[in-house]
Amino acid sequence: MGRAEGGHGRRIRGWQVATAIALMVLGFLFVVQFRAGRTLSVYPEIPTRNIYALATLLRQEREARKALEKEVSELRRQLREFEQAVSQGKTLAEQMSRELETLRAYAGLLPMRGPGVVVRVEDAKQQARGISPVVVQYQDIVAIVNELWAAGAEAVAINDQRVTASTGFGQVGGTIVVNLKRVRGPYEIRAIGDPETLAGAMNIRGGLVESLRALGLVITVEQAQNVEVPAYKGTIKFTYAKLIQ
Numbered sequence: 001m002g003r004a005e006g007g008h009g010r011r012i013r014g015w016q017v018a019t020a021i022a023l024m025v026l027g028f029l030f031v032v033q034f035r036a037g038r039t040l041s042v043y044p045e046i047p048t049r050n051i052y053a054l055a056t057l058l059r060q061e062r063e064a065r066k067a068l069e070k071e072v073s074e075l076r077r078q079l080r081e082f083e084q085a086v087s088q089g090k091t092l093a094e095q096m097s098r099e100l101e102t103l104r105a106y107a108g109l110l111p112m113r114g115p116g117v118v119v120r121v122e123d124a125k126q127q128a129r130g131i132s133p134v135v136v137q138y139q140d141i142v143a144i145v146n147e148l149w150a151a152g153a154e155a156v157a158i159n160d161q162r163v164t165a166s167t168g169f170g171q172v173g174g175t176i177v178v179n180l181k182r183v184r185g186p187y188e189i190r191a192i193g194d195p196e197t198l199a200g201a202m203n204i205r206g207g208l209v210e211s212l213r214a215l216g217l218v219i220t221v222e223q224a225q226n227v228e229v230p231a232y233k234g235t236i237k238f239t240y241a242k243l244i245q
Contacts, residue, residue: 107164107232107236108163108164108165109231109232111228111229111231112192112228112229113192113227113229114154114226114227115192115224115225115226115227116153116190116192116195116224116227117148117195117202117221117223118188118189118190118221119144119148119188119189119190119191119202119219119220119221119222120186120187120218120219120220121136121141121144121185121187121189121217121218121219122185122187122217122218122219123136124215124217124218125216125218134215134217135174135185136176136185137176138169138176140212141169143208143212144202144208144212145163145189147207148189148198151197151200151201152193152198153192153193155192156189156190156191156229157189157190157229158176158183158188158189159184159188160183160230161178161183161230161233162179162229163178164179164232167179168180179232179233179234180234190227190228190229191227191229192227192229195223195224195225199223202219203221209221
């Protein structure tokens with residue numbers, strides 16, 4: 001009886017030892033597998049995170065490139081607008097400069113040269129006894145200048161005085177006043193225009209010059225291809241006249 005119980009106890013302890021050993025082996029395998037699983041599950045994450053980081057960086061670089069390209073495009077557009085504005089401004093400035101020069105020429109503020117005529121007017125050479133000498137009056141000069149304007153003269157000067165729209169004529173004793181300046185004879189009227197037309201107006205039969213010659217004044221008309229007239233040397237000032245706004 002005692003032996004039977006002893007044998008049975010030894011069989012139970014043997015089974016327990018075998019079970020414990022099996023559990024230890026299973027536990028060891030589980031630990032090895034778990035660690036291997038962790039190793040397999042951890043290490044692949046490293047390149048995955050690198051790919052995500054590279055993808056994010058690439059996306060940021062693309063966005064930055066797009067922003068730069070947009071900025072460059074905007075700068076190019078502004079440059080084109082600036083160049084166009086400069087070109088238009090330059091063209092406008094050149095046009096205004098040309099128009100200003102034309103207006104200055106019309107106003108007599110620029111010296112001019114061109115074909116035309118030279119009309120010389122002098123007092124009478126001979127005097128009749130008991131009769132006052134025939135001298136040139138400012139009305140005679142004004143009449144000749146008006147004839148030249150009517151014949152198409154583009155610029156006129158009397159001696160060294162340019163005739164403009166504001167030129168006034170007068171006379172003090174035997175001296176004619178032009179632009180508030182005294183000019184003395186012989187009087188030389190230079191006019192730029194078509195020489196034949198201007199000379200024809202001066203020499204027309206029964207015209208002004210013939211009438212003045214009949215009075216005794218000495219008048220000569222000469223055509224020329226290089227007539228020079230000076231610029232107006234006075235000041236232009238409006239005291240009472242105002243621009244209409």
